[in-house]
Structure formats: structure tokens, C-alpha cells
Amino acid sequence: MTLPTLLNHLDRRALLALGGMAVAAALVGPALADDLYGPKATGARSGGTLNVGLLLEAPGLDPFHQGAEARIRITVLMYQGLFYETSGGKALPLLAEGYDLSPDGLTYTIRIRKGVKFHTGGAMTAKDVAYSYNYIRDSKNGSPGAGDFGLISAIEATDDHTIKMTLSSPNAAILMTMGNKYGAVVPTGYFDAPDAKTRLNQVSVGTGPFKLAEFKPNSNVTLDKNADYWEPGVPYLDRINFVSVPSGASLLVGLRNGRIDMAPLTRPQDIRQVENVRGLVVGRTPSFNQKAIDLGSELKPLDDERVRRAISLAVDKDEIMRASVGGYGVVIGTMVASMQEAWGVPIDKLPNQKVDIAAAKKLLADAGHPNGFDLTLTTIIGYDWMDAAAVTLREQLAKIGVRLAIQRVEIGVWIRNFQSKQMGFTFNDWATVPDPNLLFYRHFRSMPQGADFRNWKNEAASKLLDEGRTESDPAKRKDIYGRFQQIMAESVPTIMLFSADHVTVRAEKVRNYDQHATGWFYGLARTWIAS
Amino acid sequence: MAVYLIKRLAASVLTALLASIVVFLMMRSVPGDVVGQMLGQTSDPVATQALREFFGLDQPAWRQYLGWLSRVVSGDLGTSWTRGQPVGGLIGSALLVTLQLSVATLVLATAIGVPLGVVAAMNEGKLVDRAIQSFTLLGLAAPVFWVGLMLLVGISTATGWSPPLLYVSPAQSLRENLSIMALPIVSLAVLQAAAYSQFVRQSVVSAFSDDYVRTAVAKGMTRNVVFFRHVLRNVAIPLVTFMGLILVQILGGAVIIESLFSLPGLGRLMLSAIETRDYPVLQGALLIVVVLAMAVNLGVDMLYRVIDPRVQVG
Numbered sequence: 001m002t003l004p005t006l007l008n009h010l011d012r013r014a015l016l017a018l019g020g021m022a023v024a025a026a027l028v029g030p031a032l033a034d035d036l037y038g039p040k041a042t043g044a045r046s047g048g049t050l051n052v053g054l055l056l057e058a059p060g061l062d063p064f065h066q067g068a069e070a071r072i073r074i075t076v077l078m079y080q081g082l083f084y085e086t087s088g089g090k091a092l093p094l095l096a097e098g099y100d101l102s103p104d105g106l107t108y109t110i111r112i113r114k115g116v117k118f119h120t121g122g123a124m125t126a127k128d129v130a131y132s133y134n135y136i137r138d139s140k141n142g143s144p145g146a147g148d149f150g151l152i153s154a155i156e157a158t159d160d161h162t163i164k165m166t167l168s169s170p171n172a173a174i175l176m177t178m179g180n181k182y183g184a185v186v187p188t189g190y191f192d193a194p195d196a197k198t199r200l201n202q203v204s205v206g207t208g209p210f211k212l213a214e215f216k217p218n219s220n221v222t223l224d225k226n227a228d229y230w231e232p233g234v235p236y237l238d239r240i241n242f243v244s245v246p247s248g249a250s251l252l253v254g255l256r257n258g259r260i261d262m263a264p265l266t267r268p269q270d271i272r273q274v275e276n277v278r279g280l281v282v283g284r285t286p287s288f289n290q291k292a293i294d295l296g297s298e299l300k301p302l303d304d305e306r307v308r309r310a311i312s313l314a315v316d317k318d319e320i321m322r323a324s325v326g327g328y329g330v331v332i333g334t335m336v337a338s339m340q341e342a343w344g345v346p347i348d349k350l351p352n353q354k355v356d357i358a359a360a361k362k363l364l365a366d367a368g369h370p371n372g373f374d375l376t377l378t379t380i381i382g383y384d385w386m387d388a389a390a391v392t393l394r395e396q397l398a399k400i401g402v403r404l405a406i407q408r409v410e411i412g413v414w415i416r417n418f419q420s421k422q423m424g425f426t427f428n429d430w431a432t433v434p435d436p437n438l439l440f441y442r443h444f445r446s447m448p449q450g451a452d453f454r455n456w457k458n459e460a461a462s463k464l465l466d467e468g469r470t471e472s473d474p475a476k477r478k479d480i481y482g483r484f485q486q487i488m489a490e491s492v493p494t495i496m497l498f499s500a501d502h503v504t505v506r507a508e509k510v511r512n513y514d515q516h517a518t519g520w521f522y523g524l525a526r527t528w529i530a531s
Numbered sequence: 532m533a534v535y536l537i538k539r540l541a542a543s544v545l546t547a548l549l550a551s552i553v554v555f556l557m558m559r560s561v562p563g564d565v566v567g568q569m570l571g572q573t574s575d576p577v578a579t580q581a582l583r584e585f586f587g588l589d590q591p592a593w594r595q596y597l598g599w600l601s602r603v604v605s606g607d608l609g610t611s612w613t614r615g616q617p618v619g620g621l622i623g624s625a626l627l628v629t630l631q632l633s634v635a636t637l638v639l640a641t642a643i644g645v646p647l648g649v650v651a652a653m654n655e656g657k658l659v660d661r662a663i664q665s666f667t668l669l670g671l672a673a674p675v676f677w678v679g680l681m682l683l684v685g686i687s688t689a690t691g692w693s694p695p696l697l698y699v700s701p702a703q704s705l706r707e708n709l710s711i712m713a714l715p716i717v718s719l720a721v722l723q724a725a726a727y728s729q730f731v732r733q734s735v736v737s738a739f740s741d742d743y744v745r746t747a748v749a750k751g752m753t754r755n756v757v758f759f760r761h762v763l764r765n766v767a768i769p770l771v772t773f774m775g776l777i778l779v780q781i782l783g784g785a786v787i788i789e790s791l792f793s794l795p796g797l798g799r800l801m802l803s804a805i806e807t808r809d810y811p812v813l814q815g816a817l818l819i820v821v822v823l824a825m826a827v828n829l830g831v832d833m834l835y836r837v838i839d840p841r842v843q844v845g
Contacts, residue, residue, distance in 0.1 A: 053696065059568065059807045060613040065582065067571035139577035142585060144570040146578050197585075198615025217614050217621060218803060219698050219795040243696050246790045246799070249680055250696070257693045412563025412808055419567060419579075 036084050036092060037209075037525040038514030040234065048529035049239040050510065052521070053251045053260035057244040061215060062200040063184050064136055064191075067144040069431065072181055073520040074221055074242060078119070079184030079206035082110060082129065083175045087285075087517035089342045089434035091175035095129070095185055095207065105170035105472055112161045117228045118187055119204050119211040126157035128188050133165075135191055136183035145182025147442055147451075148173075151469075170470040172477060173437035180520075181433050184208075209235040209525040218244055236528035255280060255505055261529075262506040262513065267384050268326025274505050283504045285515045286330055286337040289431035291321075291385060293393070293495040297455040299424040306367040308492035312352040313360035314400045315393070321498040323392040324385035329500040334485035336432060336439070337499035338517040343436050345482050350489040360400045372401020378426035379406060380414050385500070386427045421453055428494070431518065436481045437469045444493065456493040539832075543825045550821045551603075551814065555596050558810055564588055565612045565808040586612055599814060608818075609811035611804075618815040621800060626819065629796040631701065632715060632788070633781045637774065639720040644727025645770075651728065652735035653754065663728060670725025675784040679718035679791045686714070696793045715792045719784050723777050730773050734766045741765075767838050775831040779824060 060066045063075045082096040093099075099110040116124040135141055137149035151174070154166045167174065186205045190196055204212035209231070210223035221242040225235055243260065245251040248270050254260035255274055265271050274280050295311065297303040317331045330337040333353055335344030347353050364372065377393065379386035387408075394404040409417075417423050432439040446452045446462045464484040471477045488494070502515045509530045514523040566582040583589045587598065602609055608618035651663040687693040694714055699707040738744060739762065747757045786798030797816060804812040 051697070057803065059803075060615060062615070066569050066613075068568070140581050142578045142581035144578060195615075198610055201615035215614070216624075216795060217611075217616070218625070218799045219793075241697060243793070245696055245793045247793070250683065250791055250793060253683055253687045253693045254696050257687055257691060259693060259696050410563075411806070412561065412568060415567040415571065416563040419570070 035086075036094065036231070037234075038516070038523045039512070040526060041236065041512040041528055044236045044512065044528040045531060046236045046528070047238050048236075049241060050237050050524070050527065050529060051241045051243055051259065051261045052524075053243050053245045053254055053263040055246060055248060055251060055263075055266075057218065057246075058221060058242075060201055061204075061212065061221070062197055063180075063182065063206075064141070064143045064145075064200075065197060067182075069519065073518075074223075075184075075206075076180045076208070076520045076522055077210045077223060077240070077524060078204040078208045078212060079180065079186075080208050081180045081184055082112075082133075082178040085176055085179040085181075085433045085518070087338060087434075089339060091179065094180075095124070096178075099175075105470075106167045108165040108167075108174070109158075110163050110165060112163060113230065114161055116207050116230045118207055119226060120187060121228075122187055124185060124187075124207055125160045126163045127160070129163050129185050130155045130157045131188040131190075132183060132185045133178070141191070143182055148177045148182070148438060170472060171437070172469060172472050173435040176433055176435040176438060179433055210240060213239070220244060235525045237524065240524060255507075258507065261510050262504065264519070265503050265505055266325075266500065268328055271328060271503050271505070272326070279508050281506050281508055281510075283506065283513070283515055284328065284501045285504075285517060287431070287499045287502050287519060288336045288338050288434060288517050289429070289499055289519065290332065290336050291324070291329075291389070291497045291500060292428045292430075293497065294423050294426050294428045294454055295493060295495070296421070296423040296425070296453075297457070297493070298422060301367065301369065301373060302425060303455075304367045305491055306363045307369065309352055309490075310360040310363040310367070310400060311397065311402065312489075312492045312495050313354075313356045313363070314396050314402070315495055315497075316355050316396055317353075317495075317497045319396070320389045320392050324387075324389040325498070325500050328503055329498040331498045332496050334488050334496055335436075336496075339432075339434050339436070339439070342434070343478060343481055345485045345489075350485065352489055352492060355396075357399050364400060364402075369401070372403060374403045374405065375425055376405045376407050378414065378417070378424060379408050380427070380429070381408050381410050383427070383429055386429075389427060389497075418453060421451075421455055423453060433518065436477075436484075437465070440481075440484065441465050441469060444488070454493040456491070458487065458491060458493070461487045461491070539829055543822075543829070546825060547818065547821050551600070551818055552596070554814055554817045555592075555599070558808075558813060559592055561808075563808060565810070568613075568807050599811070603815075603818070608815040611812045612809045613807045614809070614812070618811050621812060622797070622816050622819055625795060625797045625800040625816075627700065628698065628794055629782065629785050629789070629798065631712065632719065632785050632794065632796060633778060635712065635716045636719040636723060636781050637778055639716060640723035640727055640777065641774070643720065644724035645731050647724070647728035648731025648733075649735060649758070651732040652739070653758065655736055660732075663732075667725045667729045667732075670721050671729070673721065675719060675722055676787050676791065678721050679715065679788055682714050682718055683791070694792060698793070698795050711792070711794070715788045715794060718791075719781055719788055722784070723781060726777065727773070731766065731770065734769055735762060738762045738765055764838070768835060771831055771834045771838065775827050778827055782820070782823075 056070045058071045058074050059068050060071060061075055063079045080095050082094060083091040084094040086092055095113050095116060097111040097113050099108050101108055112126045112129055118124055133155050136143045136145055137152055139146040151167050151169055151171045152165060153168045156164055158164050184206050190205055201215050209226055209229045211226045213224040214220065214222040223240045225238050245254060248267060251260065251263055252270060252273050255263060256277055271282065275282050295302045295308050301307045321329045321331055333345060333347035333350045377390055379390050390406045394406065397404050442451050443453055444450060444456060444461060445465045446457050446459065461484055464480050468477055468480040468484065471480055502519050504515050506513060511528050511530055513527045516522040565586060566579055566588065569582065570579060587595055611618055611621055614621065647663050651660045654660045683693065694711050695707065698711060701708040744757055744761060747761055785796055786802065789796040789799045801813060801816045804816065
């Protein structure tokens, strides 16, 4: 980890205030980053209510069927999977205690934590674990996460605290898959009741540090401390109110006046307004998300690789990043910022990353477009960064004769186009959990194993994705994904522009909040309020 | 009267039915559905199909509509697809917020607008009139959103106070509730008070040139007596009509104000239902809005009769 990234982990204000001490803390940072939910606090005070302001409300709280990030970031505090995905990219045992893998890489024997209770009061056993994972991996149950569990052929409880999981072929990402994005361990038979899915919006049935107290649409999601939680001494907070504040102006006023103790912000103009306010601390951490330009091959002339390369050579990622998020982000090549160190190919070792107008023009001429062509860029209404980025991109592409029209569509329309693989030329904004298989496979593996949303149909890349999924040796795996990224940069099904930082503003009294790279609110399980 | 009422109600039911069909068709013709929203950037066809079946989206549209209608007729608005809560309850609590906002705005706007209009009319052409007219123009020109934002930011900058963001109902704590609702109500009332004052001024000024007023004045009555005894009555009817119109306008402005001040009202409920394609919530909420608008109209017509017994309804 380089020093600038290290410093990003710290609150800049804290750094100024504490001087040398903060640097010492920073050096301990990377080790602590691999703790469950973030580092435990020393001298923490228990109690208190934290008010978190959210511009985007959770559409629902069902961890099995609701795929929105606005849901996931909250439900990770109520529900737990077998493993925890650290910001550093490791899968730590959570409801699991440990596991053994058979030499052929096909059978996992996973030891399940003892003494864990559901919010409903019952004790959690291996039977519940098997039930929950068998439920989610069955596509017929309608979970968006089902596809990630595809290689599992059986999960069964062998005794109260052990499960045996058999795979049809080795899957190096399986532990990360059993993390907390989709699904969780819930009581056996939970989904037998016809109203089970909808009831998840009223009562939580997980094992996490907080349980659901109230979900009032357009108003608040309130979580209460789980008094029976299995980790000793945590959480510290008695209650968290996630308050829905749809207006940015209102959220900023609330932060200044202490109505809101903490809020994630995304618009640079909002961040600047609170950066120098007394009593507020702005924290900034790199992320697993990516803002990208997708190039669907179903839209001519994007089916011609030369055209896609030409576009890539005309794109100045840094300029777009500055224009759209005001510098609160990291320009990337073919890997999201927080996974770059573990899995990424250095950006200067990848093709088509530096602007080269002459080369781009030549490629276009070779492809039969010496005078450029007309192209429509789709952006999503409500994604503020896309508006500024679109205008910048239009200027950049004009230099190679590509005349860009900008079409703003509503998110429902955009998703329909995406799912039916008619995405065309569009901005995209998505995030991953830290494993390259989970990042790339579904999006880029050709049909039918993958979804290949961009109609890329690249067999060499697909072969590498299959290899990367089954390879268990970390060094060989990194090499495989390195080669995959080279192909991606060369053939350009997508142009990954930048990872926007997670910017969290909090009152000074809010202590020990560690923003996870996913953007989820894991850190609140370790947060306390100073009196 | 009874016959008239029955006729009106029958017509209302028919209108509501037609409106529900239009709403239903409009929603289904918008691309995307709740399943797409839930699955996001995944597209497992089996999972998609399973969820579509769960929500009944695999059925033909006419069957979905009849299913919804038969449940509504039996008093069940269904369950929200994304919130998992009964639609009736969701709409009920949102409606209370919006109604409080609208009625309080109406009362405040009337309390400010009507006296201003009367004072302006009684002093037609004088300085007072001009001052009031200027205020009126300003109020009419300022968008609700802008007024709300200026009040919020202005008051918070000046005093360090801003309204609480977590809604509290009047039943829980009237004081807390008022501290939340005061700014939104004032923001909405500014425009309506201005509109009111202009309307009232116009009506009163024109009434003063009517024959019956001239006769009254000729009898030697003072302007004030003429106003209270004759003019006010005659102005009342258009005023009630105008009130009905304003109430509908306030409901529209409420959508914006609810978002700005984080109020869990009907406007925001509908907005989020559109975004997530939560058909049961949207259809239910729109039905309630249509019924409400019709009820206001009917109420206005009934009021005419109370104000002026000469008005024959039916």
C-alpha cells in the first residue's frame, strides 16, 4: 500500500490534529483493515442513537431478492453469511469458524460457529446454514445472487455444527460468494410461509449485530442493538436511524445543525460545502465501484474492434473523473481501485490507456469511417456524475470525428436494455465484492455460462475466466486474470474510467467508523458516540 | 337532492373506474418492471421468471387488472411489492401527512390572502393597495421549491436551527410535529396566499361596480357596511370554487415540498413507487387521489347550496 492510499484511509482532519500519532496509526492500518467489520475500539462508550442521513432510500430489506446497493449497505448489519469480505480482499470466517478443503478442491467441510442466536430467539445450527444456501442457489427462488452459486452441487449439514459442501468443479471464489451481498443464514424453513419475503421488511430474522426495529417508507429504517449478539462487547450503539433525506440541500443543513450525525455524500459540490465546517469530519476511502463506458457489440459500428479501440484511445479518463466527481476518485485501467494492488495490471502496462488521437483516427479510417460517425450515448437520470461526464466525453470523441448524441433514460428503462443485452453505448456504474471471478465472470463470460451483457463473444477471454474461476493457486490465478485484463484492454468491451471514493461526512463525536470499500455500513458495528 | 347525489356518486364511480384503467395502462406501457429493479445488473432468466410469477407479472394485463379491481372492490388495495406492507396502511399514513400539509396551508393561505385582498380592494389605487399588489406579484413569481429552500437555508444559517428530519405525527407530539411542518406549510402558503389575495381583490373590486352595491351605497350605507352585508356574500361563491382549485394545486406542490423537507407524504410515496415500479402502491395511491379530487369537487358544489339557497343542484 502506497503512502497516498494510506493517507486516504485516514480522516484528513484527524491527521492534521494528531500529527505524528496519526501517521503511526496509519502504519497499523492495513493489518486492522482485515478485522471483522473494522477495528474494535479502545475506550468506547456504549449507548446512544446515531442518525445517518441517506439520499437514497432502501427499496426493501430482503437480502435474498432485493439487489439494490441501497438495500445491501443496510442489511449487512442485520444478516450474516458464512464469510466476511474485507476491504483488503480476504474472506474471513464470520458465521463459519474455519474450513477444510479436500485435495481435489471439490469438497469443503465448514465448521459453523457455536452459540449464535437468530433475532427470532432460536439457536443457529448447521441445518439453518444448509437450508439458507440451498434456498439462494436455487434459481427458482428468484434470487439475483443465484448465479454466483452455480458450481455447487450439494450442501448438507453433517452434524449440528458442520456442513459439507460439494462442488461440481473447483471455484476459487466460493468463500467470497458466501459473503454478505446476497442471502444470509436464516432459520430453516423461513421461506415456507407465503408472506415470508414481504415480512422481511417488518422483522429481521438474521444473526447480525443489529435487528430491525422499524421500516417506514420515505422516512426511516431504524435498527436496534442485538442484545444477544455473539461477538462479545459489540456493538456499541443502542440504535441507528437511517433517515431518508431526498434533498441534498436539506441533508447538508441537517449535518450542519446536528440533526444528522453521519452521511455518505457523492456529489462533489455537496462535499465541498461541508469540508471546512467546524465539528464535521470528512472521511475518504477508495472503493470497489467503477464508473465505466460500456460498448455493446449489438450496436454497429461498435461490433468492429478497431472502432472500440479508437474510442478508447480518444478517452481521457482523468479529465472525465475531474469533471464528474471533482477529483474524489481514482482513475483505473481494468481493475477497481481497491482491488488494484491484489489483482490489477498496472495501468501503464495496458494498451489503449493513453490518449492518442492520430492512432485513433487511423483505426477509424481502417474500419471504413474516415469521417467519423454518429453515436448515441445513454446516461441514467439521477446519476449526477454521468451528466458532466457525458458532456466531457462528447468533446473528447469529437476530436476523432465521432459525433455524440446524449440520451438520458430513467433507470427502469436502462435496466431493461441492460438485461436484454441492448445496452448500446452507455455509461455504467456498478460495484463488486473483492474477487475477480465475481467481478468479471457474469459480465464478460460468453453465453450460456456467463451473461455477456455487451455481446462481446470473446472466446479467449471466456477461456481465461473459466480457468481463473477454478485455479486455487493465488499466484497462478493472478497471472490468469492479468492475461484476461490484457485482452479486455485490447478488445475494449468496456472502458473502466475511475473508481469514485466513498466520502463519508460525520460529526466529530462519531468515533471509530471505518468505511468499508464496498460502501456498505459494516463499520457501524464498531462505531460509538463520544459524550 | 338525494337523486342528484346518487347521480353524482354514480358518475364518480364511473370516472374512478376509467381513471384506474388509464393509470393501469400507463404504468404497464412504461418500460421496465419491479423484477428488473430488484435484479439490477444480473439477468438469470430462471430467477427473472420466478419473480415475475411471484408478482403475477406473467399473467396477461387484463387478468392482472381484473384481479386488482376485484380485490379493490372488496376493500383490499393489496401489498406493496417492494415494501411488503399493506398498501392501504402505506397510503393511509402518507395521506395523513399530505392532508395535514394541505389543509394547514389552505387555512394559512386563506387567513393571509383573503384579508390582504379585501384591504387592497377597499383601498383601490392607494399606496396600501400597491404594496399588497407588489407582495402578491412576488409571491406568484416565486416557485414553491425556491421559497422552501430559501426559508430552510436562510433560517438555518441565521439561527442554527433546522426542522427535524424524522417525521413525527401530531398524535405522537404536536409540538415536535409543528416544528417539522411549520416551514413546509409556510413555503406552500406564500404562493397560495398571493393567488388568493389577487383573486379576492379582483372579485371585490368588480362587485363594487355592480348595481346592487351602487343601490346600497345610494341608500347611504357606508362602504364597510356594504362590504360586510352584501359584497362578502356574493364573493363567497367564486371564493369556494377557487378554494377547491387551490387545494388541488397544493397537492401538486406538496410533492416538491415533501422531498425538500423529508416528509413521508403521498407525493413522495407515489414518486418512489414510480421509480421502483411498485404497481399496487401507485395504482392505489392514484385511485385515492382521484377519489379525493372528486370529493373536493362534490363538496364545493354542495357548499354553493349552503351559501346561496337559490342555487339549484340537480
